[in-house]
Amino acid sequence: MSRDIAPFGLRMPSHLKEELQNKSNLNGRSLNAEVVSRLEKSLDDEVNKNEIVNVDLLEQLQTALDQRQALGNQVHTMQERLGSLSTLLSNLNHHVIPALCQTKNTRLVSAGTTYGDKDRLCAFINGFFSASEIVFYIRDGHSNHSALTVLLKGDTNNFLADATPMTVERLPREREVLDLFQVLDERGLLDVAEFAVTRVKQTRDLPVEQAIEELEKYETKPVRSNIYEFLSLFFREPEQVKPDWFVDEWKKLN
Known part of the structure; x- marks a missing residue:
């Protein structure tokens, strides 16, 4: 019997x-050899299984590292793009707009529809304008009892939208005005927004400088916390208007 064979x-x-x-x-072998062969095979299978598991873990770890690297590259690319967009917006606000506007005061052209003007004002506020103050006015409308006038005041330029037919007299129109206010809130501009506490005269036929001069004569108060008072001015009898006339989303802005 070989010395490395231990009886058992x-x-x-x-x-x-x-x-x-x-x-x-x-299999043509003794019972002892059969038992030893099967024991050796079970041990080998266990080792091979552990090696396979280790290889799988290493592959998963490498995949995770590759994904992290790829994500890091994407984040870096996004940061570069955001930096470029920030520079572009800064150039638009401080160089392009002043170059296009020959005077300090500019009247924004109406799209002729409520939804068209809403889209234009939202795009203008989001992309091309840094406002230091925003004032809302309610004037007599043409196709409606009332309409919205917006004065955007910046450090170097003022922009007046006094021909928009936007109103809140009907639910679809109310939601368009709400969309505009939500954009202002997202930009942090609702906190610098005010509104005239009384209805104002029509100014669309006046030169823009004179129109702004007339509008600035009206008493104003902050929009924030007075949103329902502002909305009531769209109606013939503001004192009769109740907050539950309007959609619930206004509560988040009040």
């Missing part, structure tokens, strides 16, 4: 011993 007494159920004996006969 093994008890097993009779049916298992009989099955192993049959397998050993088929």
